[in-house]
Amino acid sequence: xxxxxxxxxxxxxxxxxxxxxxxxxxxxxxxxxxxxxxxxxxxxxxxxxxxxxxxxxxxxxxxxxxxxxxxxxxxxxxxxxxxxxxxxxxxxxxxxxxxxxxxxxxxxxxxxxxxxxxxxxxxxxxxxxxxxxxxxxxxxxxxxxxxxxxxxxxxxxxxxxxxxxxxxxxxxxxxxxxxxxxxxxxxxxxxxxxxxxxxxxxxxxxxxxxxxxxxxxxxxxxxxxxxxxxxxxxxxxxxxxxxxxxxxxxxxxxxxxxxxxxxxxxxxxxxxxxxxxxxxxxxxxxxxxxxxxxxxxxxxxxxxxxxxxxxxxxxxxxxxxxxxxxxxxxxxxxxxxxxxxxxxxxxxxxxxxxxxxxxxxxxxxxxxxxxxxxxxxxxxxxxxxxxxxxxxxxxxxxxxxxxxxxxxxxxxxxxxxxxxxxxxxxxxxxxxxxxxxxxxxxxxxxxxxxxxxxxxxxxxxxxxxxxxxxxxxxxxxxxxxxxxxxxxxxxxxxxxxxxxxxxxxxxxxxxxxxxxxxxxxxxxxxxxxxxxxxxxxxxxxxxxxxxxxxxxxxxxxxxxxxxxxxxxxxxxxxxxxxxxxxxxxxxxxxxxxxxxxxxxxxxxxxxxxxxxxxxxxxxxxxxxxxxxxxxxxxxxxxxxxxxxxxxxxxxxxxxxxxx
Numbered sequence: 199x200x201x202x203x204x205x206x207x208x209x210x211x212x213x214x215x216x217x218x219x220x221x222x223x224x225x226x227x228x229x230x231x232x233x234x235x236x237x238x239x240x241x242x243x244x245x246x247x248x249x250x251x252x253x254x255x256x257x258x259x260x261x262x263x264x265x266x267x268x269x270x271x272x273x274x275x276x277x278x279x280x281x282x283x284x285x286x287x288x289x290x291x292x293x294x295x296x297x298x299x300x301x302x303x304x305x306x307x308x309x310x311x312x313x314x315x316x317x318x319x320x321x322x323x324x325x326x327x328x329x330x331x332x333x334x335x336x337x338x339x340x341x342x343x344x345x346x347x348x349x350x351x352x353x354x355x356x357x358x359x360x361x362x363x364x365x366x367x368x369x370x371x372x373x374x375x376x377x378x379x380x381x382x383x384x385x386x387x388x389x390x391x392x393x394x395x396x397x398x399x400x401x402x403x404x405x406x407x408x409x410x411x412x413x414x415x416x417x418x419x420x421x422x423x424x425x426x427x428x429x430x431x432x433x434x435x436x437x438x439x440x441x442x443x444x445x446x447x448x449x450x451x452x453x454x455x456x457x458x459x460x461x462x463x464x465x466x467x468x469x470x471x472x473x474x475x476x477x478x479x480x481x482x483x484x485x486x487x488x489x490x491x492x493x494x495x496x497x498x499x500x501x502x503x504x505x506x507x508x509x510x511x512x513x514x515x516x517x518x519x520x521x522x523x524x525x526x527x528x529x530x531x532x533x534x535x536x537x538x539x540x541x542x543x544x545x546x547x548x549x550x551x552x553x554x555x556x557x558x559x560x561x562x563x564x565x566x567x568x569x570x571x572x573x574x575x576x577x578x579x580x581x582x583x584x585x586x587x588x589x590x591x592x593x594x595x596x597x598x599x600x601x602x603x604x605x606x607x608x609x610x611x612x613x614x615x616x617x618x619x620x621x622x623x624x625x626x627x628x629x630x631x632x633x634x635x636x637x638x639x640x641x642x643x644x645x646x647x648x649x650x651x652x653x654x655x656x657x658x659x660x661x662x663x664x665x666x667x668x669x670x671x672x673x674x675x676x677x678x679x680x681x682x683x684x685x686x687x688x689x690x691x692x693x694x695x696x697x698x699x700x701x702x703x704x705x706x707x708x709x710x711x712x713x714x715x716x717x718x719x720x721x722x723x724x725x726x727x728x729x730x731x732x733x734x735x736x737x738x739x740x741x742x743x744x745x746x747x748x749x750x751x752x753x754x755x756x757x758x759x760x761x762x763x764x765x766x767x768x769x770x771x772x773x774x775x776x777x778x779x780x781x782x783x784x785x786x787x788x789x790x791x792x793x794x795x796x797x798x799x800x801x802x803x804x805x806x807x808x809x810x811x812x813x814x815x816x817x818x819x820x821x822x823x824x825x826x827x828x829x830x831x832x833x834x835x836x837x838x839x840x841x842x843x844x845x846x847x848x849x850x851x852x853x854x855x856x857x
Contacts, residue, residue, distance in 0.1 A: 220767030220791035225685040225759050226677035228271050228279035229580040229612075230670070231561055231571045232264030232587050233286075233293075233546045236320040240569040242280040242577045248272040255281055256320060260658050261548045263586035263617075267670025270654065271584075273698045274671050275678025280580055282573050284563065285317065285546045288556030296321030296526030296543030299390075299534040300328070300397035303516045307394035309366050310374060311536045312385045314525055314543055321543035322526035323347060323356075324384055325495050327400045330485055335478035336406070338363045339396045341374065343384050344522075353493055359384060366393045385525070398519045398532040399477065401487035402499040405512025407447065408483050417510055419443045419450075424505035425513070427461060427469075429490055429497060430530075434468045435461050436504050447476045451486055458488065458499075472499075486511060495524035498531050550590040551621070558595040561585060562602045571603055574610070579762070581755075582676060583607055583614045584669035589651075593619050593637075600640050607644040611758045613751075614645045616738070617667035625650045625703040627710045630719060641718070641738040643748040644758075648672055648720045650704040652696065652730070663700055668722065671696055675732055676755075685759050686800045688735035688752045688840035696722065696730040715842075716742045718749075735840055753837040756800065764788060764833065776824050781814045784831055788812045792835070802836035810835045 201209045229242070235256030237243065245251045251268050259265045264281075271279060285292040297313040314321025325344045332338035341364055345356040359382055364374040366389060375387040407417070423440040426433070437457040444450040451474045458472035471491025478484035490497045498520050501513035519532045526542045529535045550557050563570015574580060583603055588596040596619035607614040624630050630649050648668040656664035672689070675696065679689040702724050706714075711721045711733065718741040720734030740749040748754040768787070774780050792810045795801065801809035813832040823830055 218767070218770045218787055220763055220787060222791075222795075223579060223759065223762045223766060224278070225581055225755065226276065226278075226673075226680045227580045227582070228268075228276055228670075228673045228677070229282070229574055229577070229583045230264040230268055230271075230279060231282040231284060231574075231583075231585050232262050232267075233259075233548045233560075234262055234265060234281070234283045235259045235545060236316055236318045237281065237283045238316050239283055239285060239293075240563065240573045242282050242573055245279055245281055246277065251279075251281065255283060256318075258656075258658055260656075261546070263589055263667060264584065264670070266654065266656075266664065266666050267584055267586045267673075270666070270670040270698055271674040271677075274674025274696065275681065276674040277677060277681075280574065280577050282571065283316075284560040284570055286548060286553055286556040287559040288553050291547040291549065291553050291556050292560075293317035293546040294540065294542075294544045296324065297536040297540050298326070298523050298525045298527065298529075299536045300326070300523055301532040301534055302394040302396065303398050304518060304531050305516070306398070306532065307392075308390045308534060309393045309395065309397045311388045311390070312523070312525060313388070313536070313540070315382065315384055315386055317543065319526075319543045319545045320345075322524075324525040326385070326523040326525070328397050328523070329399055329477045329487065330396075330403075330483075331477040331479075332363045334363070335483040335485070337396070338365055338372070339374075339399075340364065341378065343378075343382060345384055348493065357384065364396075366396055397523075398517065399485065399487055400519055400522050401489040402501055402513060402519065403477075403488075403517045404486035405514070406483050406485060409481065419510060420506070422505060423507035423510065425508040426502045426504045427458065428500040428502070429469070429492075430500070434463060437461065437507070439505070440507060447484055447486070451476050454486065454488065469499075488513075489521040492521070495522040496520050496527050496530050550587060551592070554592050554595045557587065558591065558598055561587060561599050571599075571606055574606065580610065581612050581758075582673040583612055584617075584673050586617050586667040586669055589617045589620050589667040591619050592621050593633075595619075597637055597640065600637075600645075604640065604642045604645050608642065611762050612644065613755060613758070614642070615669035615672055616640065616645050616647045617669050618647065618649070620651070620665075627704075627706070627713055630714070631717065634717065634719065641741075641744075643737050643739045643746065643754055645738045646672075646720060646736070646751055647718070647738055648722055648732070648734070649714060650702055650706075650722060652699045652722065653701045653703065654698050655700060665703060671699065672732065684798060684800060686752050686756045686838050688750065690720070690732045690735040690840070692725070692728050692731060694732040695728060696732065699730040702730055718744075735842075750837075750839055753839060756835075756837055760833070760835065763791065764831075767791065768831070771829060776819070776827070776829050778816075780829065781816075781819065784814045784829070785812050788814075788831065788833060792833070800835075800838070802838055808836065 201211050237255035295314040295317040299308045300310045323346050327342040329340050341361045343359040346353040347356050365372050375389050378387045424437050426436050455474040458469050461468045474488045477487050488499050490499050500518045501508045503509045523533045535541045563572045565572045568575050588599050603614045624633050651665050653663040655661040676689045718736045723733040724730050735751045737754050739746040789812045796809045803809035811834045818830040
């Protein structure tokens, strides 16, 4: 646009160069589909380390081949992966969520139902605390959600969330269900059809003590007051006398706590960790809340009268609640089984033999609903797909999963590392040959196959060796080579060592390697000094007889990298005027990207002309294409192909050399 001039002088105008820089996409983002002990279902979740995977999906699980694959992926150089958790599609076999319903008092009406955010037994370790220490203790409540891990009877906090000043009122901005569901990673809340008032406090609560600082004497406490104490239905005994009458609620709470901890049964303190706290504001409304301090979340105290203390403080039986609401726990006191009978969280049965159909359907999923592996359609970019569970599926089921996975990878410009089913062991050269011959329909430019399986130490089984499929380890290896050498470097050779691999299930010889390599089965070898290494880099279209352009993994992956980078980097072209200036800008744009790769050593040739070309002019864009709104860009490149065979010729010299 020209500058509007109005006065004598110098005008400066900034003009765009018309060049939109193309940025290369990532090349080694992994994707794993399997069952896991926790985590969201059918929702691809990014993890950036194995510790991240442990936090979100529970870590290693003996039923989950992919959990070991993820561990190997990060151990061998992977840095980013998407995890898709699935569960069996067979009724009664899939994972179920833990839940609990919160009542307003013992034997009262249900106000809220809490369910674990995701199915699985992990939800049975979620605890909920309710207290009335709010800005309005008469109507609001606080909710504390805690995930615990109980080891040797000692609970350890894993994660905690707290929500304050809540109400049970769907029209209020402080509505408990709305607030919690918008933020919680642990639970979801739902309100009863006709919800009662707020849920009962956890612990055993006194009556509401209003304006306690001014009217504390009206409680009528006496030095001789005592009360009976029971843990649930089990009587413990009678407390000692109150003694000196306190003059404040905090002092009273401290004395009551000492009385509870002083109870002795069979010569031992019965409640050594009991607590009594003040909840709320003593200047307005406050409560005394007693908890037994035991590890069992369903334990509760019943405080009744022997000497007037329980009556004066209002420790009514209807206020005797569990010390914490326990998801998946037995319904007791002011907690109940949710409607529909859902209560105890259970893990997926994940029976790959007797429930092969349910597992297969779960892994494949529905492309319309975007479940199973098709949930990866919601991911912006992934490059390497691994489904290690196929190793334990029957042949027909494994082939169905592999077919769907290969199709998805072709659509998304990704690679699939195929894990061979092992219901019939295929850890010999003849067995793997026979299987591939019978499943030749699985050959694809976007797939690769590695042999044999590997043995890794299993932390869940005293570090005994466990047979695992190669895909996770190889995906990590690809990522490591990409980072150090580039996607155009074959992920094989003496630098392609397999970290964490103790041994291989079959020790290949050179002649056996020579049988498998020509039919595109990539071999894993164990060499002195180097240890286990990857010794092959062919796609499943890399059989010698097929003579395919994309015989080699680095060539295919480089092509996919170029396609995805150019696809994303030329979006600016859409709706631009389709004429000579646009074509020149495209050539400059794409040519600059290709030149950068050439200088990095991605192509053959000593000059750019030998390495690549970019065509976008009148020859590629005739008037017929322009009339259809089409701009044609032709990009060619000379790929680097790996030196699979190194031939050294040694010749003996006959006779003496002239001096």
